Amino acid sequence: MNDTKEREKMIGKLKIGSELLYLTREEVTNAGLTIGNILDLTKEALIAHGTKNHEMPAKIGVHPFREVFYHAMPAYVPRKNAVGLKWIECYPSNPEKYGLPQTTGLLIMNDVMTGCPVALMDATWITAMRTPAVTALAAGALHPDAASFGMYGCGVQGIEHCRYIVHTLEKLEKIFVYDINPRAVDKLIETVQPQIEAEIIRGENPEAVAKSCEVLCSATVILLEPLAAVKDEWISAGQTILPCDLNTYFDPATLKRADRYFVDSSEEHELFASMGYFPGGLPTISGETGEIIAKTLSGRNNNSELIVCSNIGMAVCDVVVGKEVLMQALDQDLGRKLPL
Template sequence: MDKLEYREWINSKLNIGKEILYLTMDECINSGVTVEEVIDYTELALIAHGKKELDMPAKIGLHPYKDTFMHAMPCYIPSVNSMGIKWGGCWPTNRERYGLTQLSGLYVLNDPESGWPLAIMDCIWLTAQRTPAVTAVAAKYMAFPEKVETFGMIGCGAQGYQHIRYMPKTLPNLKKIYIYDLFEPAMDRVVNELQASTAAQIVKCKSIEELVKSSEVFATATVITSKPEPKIKDEWVSKGQTILMCDCHSLFEDKTMKRADKYYVDSIDQHTLLTEYGYYPDGLPEIVAETGEVVAGLAKGRDNDEQLIVDNNVGLAAEDVPVAKAIFDKALERGMGRKLPL
């Protein structure tokens, strides 16, 4: 379908300019978007970002309290024919204080032809899909995926749980998945709900140290703190490992980051802005390239088995918009959601 045919298709189901589709989190979950589709869309988004074939300013934000943020994340990707904005927040103490997830927010999808809004939807679910998809795509380039037999996940909340579904798709020979979380029920949930769907054995670790020392590739999704509160001793990290973070440097000693043979970020602009906000008080290591440049083939990932590779992906608006479009398209096709007048 070309752009105008696509717009006509939408208009046959939703009167653009007069109404929008509202989708709850359950409707997003039940839209039918698959893990494989999210990985494909995420790869497209990273390629567009690597080639700079998109319109995506660094996300601006509000920071009402220490270690909280509310980010505005707009993006237009011509190759995906999609445009929208996420207004998403992260309040790390929400679980203890209110019984709510630390992440919250909404996604507004717009018609690239007219600018008018097409949909408003929950963004928690789509974030918890595209975030592990980024880690899974990154693992293809930052590790030698066919060789990897052990993956570790630190933090088994919304993002960590989904990583267990996504990682075996790009690390096809995993034998063991090590997990660790301070909150025991989060680990139990992963084992109870996901063990049956993966060939790799899921192993609950007793400590971060055990996980770090056991895993060739490991990812972190815990809590972003503006000043790192290291929980991972530098001596536990070995040459040859691949570290893929979703929560900045929060868990690491600065010297681990600085001694990486190759250090990548998803967006130099984004991480520079974070530095201005006070994150990375010890400064960023030398950045080899952006993740998207590696995925697009413009820069190289891992060269040999000996390198310690770190890839710091804090999340890009580019990763949200294709998944939001996929949810919208499927929901519209299936007659899901509620139409609201404008």
């Protein structure tokens, strides 16, 4: 479908300028996007980012409590006619204190031609999906022959990472998982093992996982002071490390000594550094994830390279996936129209 037809479809379903489509979390989840769709859409978003065909200012935010942030994440991806804003919050102690997710949020989508808001949707599912898609795409580009993957943190992100990673690491045989909460490990294994062929193994401790896996990923908590739960001496040449929790879980010394330190967005990482999340300093950035996916930058140069690729989340991915959710929802008459 070309862009004009896409907009015609929208006009046929929605009175642009006088109403918008509201989608609940369940409706977003059930709009029909598969892991394959999300990987394709995220890849397009990363390529747009890597080739500078996008607009995405660094997140601005407010911080009512220490370790808590709200971020406003606007983006425009011309190739996809996707423009919008995600308003997301991260409360690391929500699960323990309130039984609520760490991360919730809303996504507003606009009509590029007129600017009118056309949709408001829950952003929890989109965040839960596009994040592992970025990790999986980066892993596939940086370490395609890996047979072992280690996942630290077995919550929402950990579960989805294990489901996504098998799509890009085709030789994967073993996935080691670790969490301080053993029930989270049980839940991940119960949920994901029936869906994938690679064997999921309960990691004994962070050290055993670090020493068993070629590719490692963390999605635990984002803290100002690094936990450094994975000690630098457990990490060896040739490993690929993909943190989703910034500078928290791996020893900052590893990030500093890596042969190359890639990030999804240099601007975002510089911003987080200015907020104090890299107390020992931001490692020297070698390039961006989108450049690797777009192949304007080389991935792994040799088998002994230690590579870190830190992805903190980009709005270009949210608006590209959100646009497709909107089009699918309109197609299936999901959600409810609200007057503006």
